[in-house]
Amino acid sequence: MEAASIAAGLPQTRLTVASHKLSRFFLAPSNSSSKVGSVTSVSFLESLSAQTSLVLTASPIEKAAPIDAGSRGRKRNVVAQSFAAPSAGICPFDRTSSFQSQSQTAEEKIGLLLLNLGGPETLQDVQPFLFNLFADPDIIRLPRPFQFLQKPLAQLISVLRAPKSKVGYAAIGGGSPLRKITDEQAHAIKDALQAKDVSVNVYVGMRYWYPFTEEAIQQIKKDRITRLVVLPLYPQFSISTTGSSLRILENTFSKDAYLSRLPVSVIESWYKRQGYVKSMADLIEKELQTFSKPDEVMIFFSAHGVPVSYVEVAGDPYKDQMEDCIYLIMQELKARGVYNDHTLAYQSRVGPVQWLKPYTDEVLVELGKKGVKSLLAVPVSFVSEHIETLEEIDMEYRELALESGIESWGRVPALGCTSSFITDLADAVVEALPSAKAIAASSGSTGEIDNYDPFRYAIKLLFGSVLACVLLFSPKMFVAFRNQLL
Ligand SMILES: C=CC1=C(C)c2cc3[nH]c(cc4nc(cc5[nH]c(cc1n2)c(C)c5CCC(=O)O)C(CCC(=O)O)=C4C)c(C)c3C=C
Numbered sequence: 158m159e160a161a162s163i164a165a166g167l168p169q170t171r172l173t174v175a176s177h178k179l180s181r182f183f184l185a186p187s188n189s190s191s192k193v194g195s196v197t198s199v200s201f202l203e204s205l206s207a208q209t210s211l212v213l214t215a216s217p218i219e220k221a222a223p224i225d226a227g228s229r230g231r232k233r234n235v236v237a238q239s240f241a242a243p244s245a246g247i248c249p250f251d252r253t254s255s256f257q258s259q260s261q262t263a264e265e266k267i268g269l270l271l272l273n274l275g276g277p278e279t280l281q282d283v284q285p286f287l288f289n290l291f292a293d294p295d296i297i298r299l300p301r302p303f304q305f306l307q308k309p310l311a312q313l314i315s316v317l318r319a320p321k322s323k324v325g326y327a328a329i330g331g332g333s334p335l336r337k338i339t340d341e342q343a344h345a346i347k348d349a350l351q352a353k354d355v356s357v358n359v360y361v362g363m364r365y366w367y368p369f370t371e372e373a374i375q376q377i378k379k380d381r382i383t384r385l386v387v388l389p390l391y392p393q394f395s396i397s398t399t400g401s402s403l404r405i406l407e408n409t410f411s412k413d414a415y416l417s418r419l420p421v422s423v424i425e426s427w428y429k430r431q432g433y434v435k436s437m438a439d440l441i442e443k444e445l446q447t448f449s450k451p452d453e454v455m456i457f458f459s460a461h462g463v464p465v466s467y468v469e470v471a472g473d474p475y476k477d478q479m480e481d482c483i484y485l486i487m488q489e490l491k492a493r494g495v496y497n498d499h500t501l502a503y504q505s506r507v508g509p510v511q512w513l514k515p516y517t518d519e520v521l522v523e524l525g526k527k528g529v530k531s532l533l534a535v536p537v538s539f540v541s542e543h544i545e546t547l548e549e550i551d552m553e554y555r556e557l558a559l560e561s562g563i564e565s566w567g568r569v570p571a572l573g574c575t576s577s578f579i580t581d582l583a584d585a586v587v588e589a590l591p592s593a594k595a596i597a598a599s600s601g602s603t604g605e606i607d608n609y610d611p612f613r614y615a616i617k618l619l620f621g622s623v624l625a626c627v628l629l630f631s632p633k634m635f636v637a638f639r640n641q642l643l
């Protein structure tokens with residue numbers, strides 16, 4: 158029901174628990190001091206970034222069916238021997254303790270919830286998908302007094318942005334490949350876990366399109382999962398991606414008696430894992446060989462951007478993690494004797510605010526001017542092909558690079574179902590199992606639900622729409638949106 162109402166752009170009232178509660182539920186027994194006290198999600202984020210695993214939630218592969226529905230009730234195998242030691246120096250996880258000596262008993266029903274962004278499957282889906290995205294307070298971060306404008310603004314921006322987005326999705330076949338690829342990854346991780354004698358029900362929960370995270374959670378509840386690992390499919394943590402999905406989980410879990418008692422472990426970022434770093438290095442090394450002079454190729458890491466305020470005001474660890482990630486990949490390449498020059502830039506900015514710099518399009522032009530002739534683009538913030546690799550990098554940036562004087566262009570594919578990568582994610586899941594804890598035990602949740610007053614909502618919506626129009630059609634905003642959004 159929730160998913161349907163979101164898709165239709167209807168009021169999403171149950172996802173409005175005050176954000177300051179996140180820090181209580183999600184964690185961090187230590188190091189949760191706020192850098193900026195007035196920003197509601199800061200302590201949550203700092204808590205998140207201060208530790209490697211959190212306490213929380215879940216989701217399914219098909220809309221209502223976990224991929225292993227057929228194995229329900231079967232006796233689970235012993236997992237003791239499956240716990241690999243954390244990869245030296247890179248793996249951030251250190252929780253091989255209590256669960257190691259236990260067995261996966263017949264009663265134990267492990268769930269793995271993969272979190273992802275979701276994407277429109279048809280061109281008709283584009284505007285409602287964009288509405289869901291812009292209605293997310295972790296994507297458009299309005300100051301508290303203006304939060305009632307969120308949905309009217311989302312409606313307006315999604316309608317204005319949809320034509321441009323549709324052109325992009327039309328160019329890659331009429332829809333996002335994200336659901337199909339995520340389902341394939343889910344199956345692959347399930348198989349990799351099975352090969353380690355760990356039977357797991359895998360669920361996919363998308364933030365902005367089907368199958369929604371809320372549906373996945375309901376399925377987890379129906380399946381009576383007894384222990385859950387949450388794995389966001391983003392290597393680095395950002396408020397706008399993993400943070401946003403975790404907020405949904407927190408809100409839903411804290412209000413439900415069964416879910417709030419379910420032991421949950423959240424792997425909030427995993428870019429330091431050796432398996433990920435080595436898999437990225439493998440892809441880069443292989444792609445370099447397609448150039449006539451591999452040593453002379455500039456390795457161009459292109460990450461999805463976020464607004465600067467996320468990092469500088471809200472304390473998003475995304476930029477630091479991204480830089481650390483690039484460092485680790487380059488170290489791995491150097492260890493293999495690959496000493497190419499490299500650079501990092503940020504792509505896909507939207508709207509009239511400052512985003513992380515340098516911008517990919519500007520750097521491409523500069524590199525062309527400086528005489529760089531060969532360039533290998535490496536998408537690094539996401540592990541599936543999607544509109545920003547298939548359209549923005551492969552079409553727009555490639556054309557711009559060639560126009561700017563770069564003669565040889567290549568692009569590393571997204572990791573997708575690369576077996577070394579999938580095996581490593583499976584290891585991460587196994588390593589996370591012992592640290593699963595229930596929210597109820599860690600948060601002191603009251604189970605309180607916000608009151609929904611339809612009259613108040615209607616007044617806010619009306620007032621908000623008027624104000625949104627006034628703001629957006631003021632001359633300054635109009636010019637900014639015309640240049641940056643549309
Ligand atoms: C780590 C990855 C991503 C970050 C960080 C991120 C932040 C972010 N994105 C927008 C706006 C849009 N994102 C859109 C699609 C989209 N974004 C990501 C990844 C990250 N976004 C993915 C995987 C996708 C889905 C792609 C697909 O194949 O469907 C879109 C829609 C597409 C378009 O119109 O360009 C928008 C809009 C913001 C504002 C933001 C940070 C605040």
Ligand SMILES: [Fe+2]
Pocket residue numbers: 461505
């Ligand atoms: Fe995005």
